Amino acid sequence: MTNSIEITKAKTSKIQxxxxxxxxxxxxxxxxxxTCDFKNGEWQKxxxxxxxxxxxxxxxxxxHxxxxxxxxxxxxxxDAGKIWLFRPEDNLARINKSAERLAMPAFPHDLFMEGLKKLINIDEDWVKPGFGNSLYIRPFVIATEPAIAASPALEYKFLIICSPAQSYYSGDxxxxxxxxxxRSANGGVGFAKAAGNYAAQFYPTSLANQEGFQQIxxxxxxxxxxxxxxxxxxVFFRINDTLITAPTSERILDGITRKSIIQIAKDADINVEIRPIKVSEIVEASKNGSLKEIFGSGTAAVVSPISAFSHKGELFEVPKQDDKYSDKFKNLLNGIQYNTLEDPYGWRQSI
Amino acid sequence: MTNSIEITKAKTSKIQxxxxxxxxxxxxxxxxxxTCDFKNGEWQKxxxxxxxxxxxxxxxxxxHxxxxxxxxxxxxxxDAGKIWLFRPEDNLARINKSAERLAMPAFPHDLFMEGLKKLINIDEDWVKPGFGNSLYIRPFVIATEPAIAASPALEYKFLIICSPAQSYYSGDxxxxxxxxxxRSANGGVGFAKAAGNYAAQFYPTSLANQEGFQQIxxxxxxxxxxxxxxxxxxVFFRINDTLITAPTSERILDGITRKSIIQIAKDADINVEIRPIKVSEIVEASKNGSLKEIFGSGTAAVVSPISAFSHKGELFEVPKQDDKYSDKFKNLLNGIQYNTLEDPYGWRQSI
Structure with missing residues (x-):
C-alpha cells in the first residue's frame, strides 16, 4: 500500500x-x-x-x-477490553463482489483492513463489552460523479461509519x-448488497408490518x-433434526453468518441440507409436527428465531422447542465473537 | 397550496x-x-x-x-421564444407511483407544477430553440433521514435540476x-423509475458495449x-405495417413517449399490437424480410432507430427503410413539442 492514512482527530467526543x-x-x-475517494481511475488518499x-x-x-x-x-x-472482528475479509470480498456487479471499482484489501482497524482503535471507547453489545460497522461505496448520464460513474467515495448497537431484534x-x-430476478442483483435491493423491500414489508409481521x-x-x-x-428451517437452507444463487445473498452456521452445524454432526426448499414442504412439516425451528441469520440479527409464518392467509406457529439449534448456534457464534470460546476456525481477528 | 415558493436568485450566471x-x-x-424537504410527516417550505x-x-x-x-x-x-412542456402531469403521476412502490411520500400536484414552471422561467435563457435542443429536467426524490435502519425513511428531499441538452443518441x-x-422480476420494481433499477444495468450494459452494442x-x-x-x-417493432410493443407491466416502465407514439400511430390508422413479443418472432421476421423497423422511445432519446440486434451470437441487421414509422413519429412528436404542428391531444403546455 502506497498511501498512508491521514488521521484528523475530533476535538471533542460525543460519547458522553x-x-x-x-x-x-x-x-x-x-x-x-x-473515507477514500476514487477518481482518475484510482483510489486517492x-x-x-x-x-x-x-x-x-x-x-x-x-x-439518480x-x-x-x-x-x-x-x-x-x-471482558479484558480487547476488540475483535468476525471474518472481516469476507465482508471486503463481498463488497467488492457487489461493486463489480454494479460496475464499481474494487477497494484494496490492505487499505480496507488498515482503515477499519485504525478507525475502530480510535473509537474504541464506543465498543461496549457484554453479549449483545457491539459496534455495528457500515462500509459503503457511493457513486459521486456529478453527471446524470445513465452509465457507470467515474468517481466514487468509499466510507466506513460505525454505530454502537445492542441486539437488533427483540421479541417474537x-x-x-x-x-x-x-425481491430479485434471475440474472439480477439479488446476491449483491446493492442499495436498491433494500428500498425495493420497504413497501411490501410495510404492508406485512401492518398485518403484524416483522419480516417477509x-x-x-x-x-x-x-x-x-x-x-x-x-433463513434456516429445522425439520426433525435436519437443518435446511436455500443454496446461495444470483438471487440470494451469500451471508457470512449463514455460512458460519452451516460450518458449525456440520461440525456438530447435524445433518445439513443446502437445497431449494418448497413452501409446501414447510407447510406440510408444520402440519405433521416435524417442523421444529425456523430462524434467520445475519450480522445485525446474528440468529433470530422465527415464531410463526403466514402463507396464503394461514398462520403456522412454530412450536416452542427446548433444545434449540438456534440457541446453540447463537451461543457458539457469540462465544467466538466475544472471545469466550475457542475459535477453531480462525474467524476471530483482534484489531 | 399553502406554502409559497421562496426564491433566491443566483448573483451571477454560469451561462456564458x-x-x-x-x-x-x-x-x-x-x-x-x-428543492422541498419532507419531515414531520409533511412537505416543508x-x-x-x-x-x-x-x-x-x-x-x-x-x-445505503x-x-x-x-x-x-x-x-x-x-421560434417565438415561448417555452413548452410535454405532458408534465404524467411525469408527476409517475414519480408518485414510483415513490409509492418505494414507500416514499407523494409530492403535491400544484406545488410540482408551480415549482417546475417558476424554475424554468428563471432559467429560461438556458432553453435553446431549434429541433434537438432542449432543457432536460430531472425531478428526483431522495431519502435523507440520517439513520441506517432498513426501513422507510421519515425524511426526504424533492429536487428539480435542469441540464441543457442536444439530441441524446447519435449514429447507429x-x-x-x-x-x-x-432487469426486473415479477412483483419487483421494474415499472418504477427507482434509482436501483439503473445501477443494476450498468455492468451488463458495459459488457454489451465492449461487444459493440450501445444498449441491451x-x-x-x-x-x-x-x-x-x-x-x-x-422498444417498438414494425413487422410489415404492424407496430408491436410489449404491454406495460410491473416489470416494464409506462413510458410517456411510448404511450404518445401508440396514440399517434392509432390515429394514423397504423395497426398497433400491444402484446408480449417473443424474441423468436422477431428473429423469424428478420429472416423472412417482414421486420421493417425497430426503435426505442424515451424522453432522452425521443425516438431512436435501432439498426441491428444480436441474439445468441447471431447478428440481425434491420434493413434500411424509406418511409419509416420512426421518422413519422419523431417528426410529429417534435412538431408538438416545439410548437410547429397542431397539438390535437393537449399534450403541450406553455410555461
Whole structure:
C-alpha cells in the first residue's frame, strides 16, 4: 500500500451524550469515519476524519441511479477490553463482489483492513463489552460523479461509519411468506448488497408490518413456491433434526453468518441440507409436527428465531422447542465473537 | 397550496461559460434548482435557490438502501421564444407511483407544477430553440433521514435540476438481446423509475458495449424468450405495417413517449399490437424480410432507430427503410413539442 492514512482527530467526543442502554439501531455514530475517494481511475488518499456531513453535487450518480453498495459487520469487546472482528475479509470480498456487479471499482484489501482497524482503535471507547453489545460497522461505496448520464460513474467515495448497537431484534419475529411481491430476478442483483435491493423491500414489508409481521420471507419471483431469504437475513428451517437452507444463487445473498452456521452445524454432526426448499414442504412439516425451528441469520440479527409464518392467509406457529439449534448456534457464534470460546476456525481477528 | 415558493436568485450566471453546441448529456446544470424537504410527516417550505451542493449525513438512507426515484422530462423553446412542456402531469403521476412502490411520500400536484414552471422561467435563457435542443429536467426524490435502519425513511428531499441538452443518441444504435442478465422480476420494481433499477444495468450494459452494442433489450427473467424494454427506452417493432410493443407491466416502465407514439400511430390508422413479443418472432421476421423497423422511445432519446440486434451470437441487421414509422413519429412528436404542428391531444403546455 502506497498511501498512508491521514488521521484528523475530533476535538471533542460525543460519547458522553450517548445512552448505551437505550440505543436505536443505526441512529448514533461514533466520533470518526474513514473515507477514500476514487477518481482518475484510482483510489486517492485515505483519511480518518471527524464524523461529518458529506457535500455532494445534486447530480451525483448515487442520487439518480442507485450506484451504491454496502456491508454490515461488527466489532465485539471481550471482558479484558480487547476488540475483535468476525471474518472481516469476507465482508471486503463481498463488497467488492457487489461493486463489480454494479460496475464499481474494487477497494484494496490492505487499505480496507488498515482503515477499519485504525478507525475502530480510535473509537474504541464506543465498543461496549457484554453479549449483545457491539459496534455495528457500515462500509459503503457511493457513486459521486456529478453527471446524470445513465452509465457507470467515474468517481466514487468509499466510507466506513460505525454505530454502537445492542441486539437488533427483540421479541417474537413473525414472518409473511411472499406471494405477490418479489425481491430479485434471475440474472439480477439479488446476491449483491446493492442499495436498491433494500428500498425495493420497504413497501411490501410495510404492508406485512401492518398485518403484524416483522419480516417477509421472499420466494422465487416465477412461482412463489420456493423459499429464498428474508431480505436482511438468510433463513434456516429445522425439520426433525435436519437443518435446511436455500443454496446461495444470483438471487440470494451469500451471508457470512449463514455460512458460519452451516460450518458449525456440520461440525456438530447435524445433518445439513443446502437445497431449494418448497413452501409446501414447510407447510406440510408444520402440519405433521416435524417442523421444529425456523430462524434467520445475519450480522445485525446474528440468529433470530422465527415464531410463526403466514402463507396464503394461514398462520403456522412454530412450536416452542427446548433444545434449540438456534440457541446453540447463537451461543457458539457469540462465544467466538466475544472471545469466550475457542475459535477453531480462525474467524476471530483482534484489531 | 399553502406554502409559497421562496426564491433566491443566483448573483451571477454560469451561462456564458457553456458551449451549447457541444454538450455532453447531463453534465452541466442551470443556475437554479427547486428543492422541498419532507419531515414531520409533511412537505416543508419549497425553495428555488442557486444550484449548489447538497449536505447530507453519511447515514442518509439514500446512500445505503437506494430509496430514491426520479423522472426525466424536457422543456422546448419555439421560434417565438415561448417555452413548452410535454405532458408534465404524467411525469408527476409517475414519480408518485414510483415513490409509492418505494414507500416514499407523494409530492403535491400544484406545488410540482408551480415549482417546475417558476424554475424554468428563471432559467429560461438556458432553453435553446431549434429541433434537438432542449432543457432536460430531472425531478428526483431522495431519502435523507440520517439513520441506517432498513426501513422507510421519515425524511426526504424533492429536487428539480435542469441540464441543457442536444439530441441524446447519435449514429447507429445496435442492441443486444439479453440472454443471461435481467432487469426486473415479477412483483419487483421494474415499472418504477427507482434509482436501483439503473445501477443494476450498468455492468451488463458495459459488457454489451465492449461487444459493440450501445444498449441491451431486456427479456423476461424466467425464460429470456420475451422482449421487454431497453432500460432507458421502451422498444417498438414494425413487422410489415404492424407496430408491436410489449404491454406495460410491473416489470416494464409506462413510458410517456411510448404511450404518445401508440396514440399517434392509432390515429394514423397504423395497426398497433400491444402484446408480449417473443424474441423468436422477431428473429423469424428478420429472416423472412417482414421486420421493417425497430426503435426505442424515451424522453432522452425521443425516438431512436435501432439498426441491428444480436441474439445468441447471431447478428440481425434491420434493413434500411424509406418511409419509416420512426421518422413519422419523431417528426410529429417534435412538431408538438416545439410548437410547429397542431397539438390535437393537449399534450403541450406553455410555461
Amino acid at each position: 451524550d450517548v445512552d448505551f442502554e437505550n440505543l436505536s439501531f443505526g441512529k448514533i455514530f461514533t466520533d470518526h469515519m474513514f 485515505p483519511e480518518i476524519t471527524p464524523y461529518a456531513p458529506l457535500t455532494l453535487d445534486p447530480s451525483a450518480r448515487v442520487f 441511479y442507485g450506484q451504491a453498495v454496502f456491508e454490515g459487520m461488527k466489532a465485539y469487546k471481550d 419475529v413473525r414472518v409473511l411468506v411472499a406471494e405477490q411481491f418479489s 420471507i421472499w420466494t422465487d419471483a416465477d412461482t412463489h413456491e420456493y423459499l429464498e431469504e428474508a431480505g436482511t437475513m438468510n | 461559460d457553456v458551449d451549447f453546441e457541444n454538450l455532453s448529456f447531463g453534465k452541466i446544470f442551470t443556475d437554479h434548482m427547486f 419549497p425553495e428555488i435557490t442557486p444550484y449548489a451542493p447538497l449536505t447530507l449525513d453519511p447515514s442518509a438512507r439514500v446512500f 438502501y437506494g430509496q430514491a426515484v426520479f423522472e426525466g422530462m424536457k422543456a422546448y423553446k419555439d 444504435v445496435r442492441v443486444l438481446v439479453a440472454e443471461q442478465f435481467s 433489450i431486456w427479456t423476461d427473467a424466467d425464460t429470456h424468450e420475451y422482449l421487454e424494454e431497453a432500460g432507458t427506452m421502451n
